[in-house]
Amino acid sequence: MSRPSLSRVACLAAAIAVASAVLATAGAERSIGEQTQRGVLVSSLKGELRPLTLPRDRPAPVAVHLEGRLRTADGSLLPRVTEFAIGLPVQGILSTRGLPVCPLRRLHDTRTGEALAACRGALVGRGRLDAVVALPGQTPFPVRARLLAFNSRVHGRRAVLLHAGAGNPPTSSVLPMLVRPGVGRFGTELVGRIATALGPWPRLRSFEITLHRRYAYRGRVHSFISASCPLPPALTAGFFSFARASYKLAGGGGIATGIARSCRARSLR
């Protein structure tokens, strides 16, 4: 077999480089998700349902993965978010029947490991949170925290507690997200008052969360979130309003980004 000539190798390398660049660009475009801009503030959201293929006629356990980000178009300091809400699709069913409850007090002043040890039974999700802490008279510094989501009740109402544990500086905080009926195409909304829970300094930059939990109760398997893909036999995929991240800002105003996604209907037997 003849050895490939140098020019062929160069051509191949160039083709691979071009293909990689195209794929990287496509990936970068995909990774942004849907975006909204109000003034200089840009909000982006992307997410997915796992698995994508679901039964047509009954809900099945699913995981909801969401990634949200705030940035300013001119690189200025992010505004302070006072309230943060995540809308989940009307097709999704949030079930906490038989799921252990983690009281808020059990998570106070706990690191990630301690929070997990205290409330592992109530764990319904994991993720990551990035914020910028802007203290008066100091240069803003970033904080990266691991997120744990626990099933809870706050003032008698269903809630999800978001435990954020950062390593550097070692801090932790808990953000109660109340579960309430959503508006429009969003059947359920998780709403958290950031200002009350975390104080005036952190400025939310991004979050990433996967909500998922399967558990046994009275001999049956339950799921924290379930969904179906209710389509007629003539169709194989459907599109729906999947999620919305909305932020209320200090000083009034806000920004929200909604995303649409598809589900695939399991083939009929």
Next chain:
Amino acid sequence: MPRPIPIAILAAALLLAAPAPAAEAPTRAEYVERLEAICQPDALATQKAMKGARADVRKERFKAAAGKFAKATAIFGGTVSQIGAVPRPSADKTRLDKWFGYLNRQEEYLRQITAALRAEKGIKAQRLTARFIHNGNLANNVVLAFGFDYCSFKFSRYG
């Protein structure tokens, strides 16, 4: 010796003879305001026209859904030609040309979805819907800095 022409008459004659000044290009903020005023009633009309379309598709009432998509296509086409006639900020010309390219493609997808539903080709309509949503998101990204509300693509408006 000919009589001198009064200066006022001369000035008026010169003014009339001068070519009309070109329509001044608006600022981005003025442009957004003008477009939003056009898009708002159309966006609301689309929402009204498309009410129940997704439920129609889910229940295989494709012809009924086609009728709603046809109305939405007509509204969308009307909006695009109206906003296309508005003078554009000169600094944003390239970007807006790209946006209008996406909008024309959106209109075409709507037309194709209507035809597919009318022919009861559900799978084809579903494929076109995926392209329609993707194209709408691309269109939004092009004019993100404009901060459009009613002129931006929102999936929730379509049934």
